[in-house]
Amino acid sequence: MKTIVKIAELRKNFGHEQALKGIQFEIKSGEIFGLLGPSGSGKTTTIKLLTGELDPTSGSLEVLGYSSEMFGRTEYLEKLGILSDKSALYERLTVADNLELYRKLYNTDKEKVDEVLEAVGLLDQKNKRVSKLSKGMKQRILLCKAVLHAPPLLLLDEPTSALDPNTRERIHEMLLKLKESGTTILLTTHDMDEATLLCDNVAFLHGGIIKETGSPEDLRNKYKRNVVHIKYASGLIKTIENSSENFNQIQEALFDQNLIEMHTDFPSLGEVFKNVTGKELI
CATH class of the missing domain: 3.40.50.300 (P-loop containing nucleotide triphosphate hydrolases)
Structure with missing residues (x-):
């Protein structure tokens, strides 16, 4: 180009x-x-x-x-x-x-x-x-x-x-x-x-x-963390490292009836900016 x-x-x-x-x-x-x-x-x-x-x-x-x-x-x-x-x-x-x-x-x-x-x-x-x-x-x-x-x-x-x-x-x-x-x-x-x-x-x-x-x-992708965020109906949010050592804990959460949301860490561009500069974008 x-x-x-x-x-x-x-x-x-x-x-x-x-x-x-x-x-x-x-x-x-x-x-x-x-x-x-x-x-x-x-x-x-x-x-x-x-x-x-x-x-x-x-x-x-x-x-x-x-x-x-x-x-x-x-x-x-x-x-x-x-x-x-x-x-x-x-x-x-x-x-x-x-x-x-x-x-x-x-x-x-x-x-x-x-x-x-x-x-x-x-x-x-x-x-x-x-x-x-x-x-x-x-x-x-x-x-x-x-x-x-x-x-x-x-x-x-x-x-x-x-x-x-x-x-x-x-x-x-x-x-x-x-x-x-x-x-x-x-x-x-x-x-x-x-x-x-x-x-x-x-x-x-x-x-x-x-x-x-x-x-x-x-x-x-460069600034994402290797973690899983888990949100329950009670409002509790857990952050667990996505590793083989935590496989059972993640699997257990996946089948928990109180689970609302589970996702890996994938920051927004604004979050990346804060990570890089140490400042909020305002």
Whole structure:
């Protein structure tokens, strides 16, 4: 697979504060890569470095064959779709007028406006003024704006933060369809359930340092414990090491009429993050 994003020993300082402390990772063509961590971990700083909004203190960035010195070029920016905390719409214009402005800017086909609106379930809202839309609808329109010109790389900074479950599901469906079409996506989030659902690979970013990388499934397997959790009707929960020495005890529990639930330890991605960093993801 072709490497789309390559970051090596990337550092970013703001005065005496080190926001990024030598991170490195790669993103392959057509994958969804999750940069995961709590607020203040360095996720947004990384996005701003990739868009050229910030310059690195040291280290190297290469995106779509462009080095960071070339990130200001129009030809580079045209290859990106960006959704960040600075993304905005013209509130007094209609949905269609907002997207038409960007369609003309990128010289894409006129049909693309209806196409992206249909993808997020807002085609029937195209003639509504943006100021009349809910926050969730506006977020979907911002995503439409980011993908309107069919960029090969999407940089999405917390695209579903604070959205309702239905809107979040709509956006998830759209991102998975974009992946199927070959779009590469860098997604920053602190929602580990979202990352488990969407991402092919993830990196745990904490305190400006990448603590762990891998696929969600591989990381969950790597940090699982060899134990069995047993829950009884009384509310009692037992945790027993899954070993031959405890075979009789586990078998006895299996046939106990008061047994409610029995399962091996398979941590969530959030639990793995806590295991790796020693911190809750908040």
